[in-house]
Amino acid sequence: MAYYMATRWGLNFLMDQDLPRNATLSPEILQSAIRGLTALCEVELGESHHLIFEPNDPHPRCASDCLSRTPTGPAALEARRKVLSRIVGSSQWGTKVLEVPQFYEDQGGVLQCIGPGICGNCVERWQTGHAKLRKKAWAMLPGVFGLRG
Numbered sequence: 001m002a003y004y005m006a007t008r009w010g011l012n013f014l015m016d017q018d019l020p021r022n023a024t025l026s027p028e029i030l031q032s033a034i035r036g037l038t039a040l041c042e043v044e045l046g047e048s049h050h051l052i053f054e055p056n057d058p059h060p061r062c063a064s065d066c067l068s069r070t071p072t073g074p075a076a077l078e079a080r081r082k083v084l085s086r087i088v089g090s091s092q093w094g095t096k097v098l099e100v101p102q103f104y105e106d107q108g109g110v111l112q113c114i115g116p117g118i119c120g121n122c123v124e125r126w127q128t129g130h131a132k133l134r135k136k137a138w139a140m141l142p143g144v145f146g147l148r149g
Contacts, residue, residue, distance in 0.1 A: 003145045006033040010094040036144040037095065040137060044097035049087050051082050051129040058083060063119035079115035086114050087130065097137040098127075101130055 001026050003011055011034060011072040025033070054107035062068055073100050089102035103123045142148065 002029050002033050003036055003141075003147075006037040007098060008094045012093070027045065032146050035146070036141075040095045040097055040140070043140065044095050044133070044136060045088055047133050048097075048130070049082060051126060051133070055064065055113040056116075061121040063121060065069075065117075066119035066122055067115075067117035068119070068122045075117060079117050081114075083113075083115040083118070083126065087126075097098050098134060100134070103127060 030137075067079050068075065070076050082129075083103065087096060103113055103114055103126060115123075
């Protein structure tokens, strides 16, 4: 349960001073949870950053007005930063790598990408890439927490 809590709610939750005494974790379990969360966060951040900022095939079927075509422009960087901050968690608050990210928001009845100016084809590429990352993260879980898998 501690490992699940580490991935979902982060280290602050595991070391909460308000937890009942019988919920206090042994140093070994806490250390293993911290190592596992750190490993998952590193994979999440590194691969999500690569997916959004350094794609292998940057413009497949990309719309001509998509900001991904000008990746160094300020508007493109801001749009990508918004997407990255939405899908990548913080080690204080756990990791989001095991969740399905929401790349669209309801804007007055119209679904729009959370990164303004990014085309649907790029979002589809991110969704596919993140699905592969989630599978990789799920497969990593036993190893990062020192469990037999």
